[in-house]
Amino acid sequence: MGLRLFTVAAMVLLLSAGHLQLSGAQVTCDPVQLSWCLQSIVSNMPPTAECCQKLKAQEPCLCRATSDPTFGGYMRLPGAGAVCAACNVTFPYCH
Numbered sequence: 001m002g003l004r005l006f007t008v009a010a011m012v013l014l015l016s017a018g019h020l021q022l023s024g025a026q027v028t029c030d031p032v033q034l035s036w037c038l039q040s041i042v043s044n045m046p047p048t049a050e051c052c053q054k055l056k057a058q059e060p061c062l063c064r065a066t067s068d069p070t071f072g073g074y075m076r077l078p079g080a081g082a083v084c085a086a087c088n089v090t091f092p093y094c095h
Contacts, residue, residue, distance in 0.1 A: 029061035031071045040086075041079040052087035063094035 037051040047055070058065070062084075066075040074080060075092075084091040 027057075027060045029058065029064055031058075031061075031065050031068055033058050034065060034071060034074075037083050038074060040083045041074050041077055044079050044082065047083045047086050051083065052089070055084065055087045055089050059089050062089075062092040066092055066094050 033054040036054045037047055039045060040047040040051055062075070065071050068075075081091045
C-alpha cells in the first residue's frame, strides 16, 4: 500500500508540469486531472465521482495522455480501460 501511495504522489508531482493547451478545441489538456483516477487504475477500485468528472473533461486529450512518457504507462494498464468503461468514457485507441 505504501508503494502505491508513493507512486500516486510521485505521479501528481511529475504531471504538474504537463499542462497543455489544444488550439481551437477549447479544451485544456491537463494530465494532472487524471491523477484523480490513478488509485482506481492501479488497484481496480471503482472510480469516484470526481475521477469520472475529470476523466470526461479530459476525454479529448486521452490519446495525448496515452503517449505521454510520464502518464502513458498508467493508461496502458488494464485498469485504465475498466475505469473508462465505469465512467462511460471511450477508451482511446490511438495510433
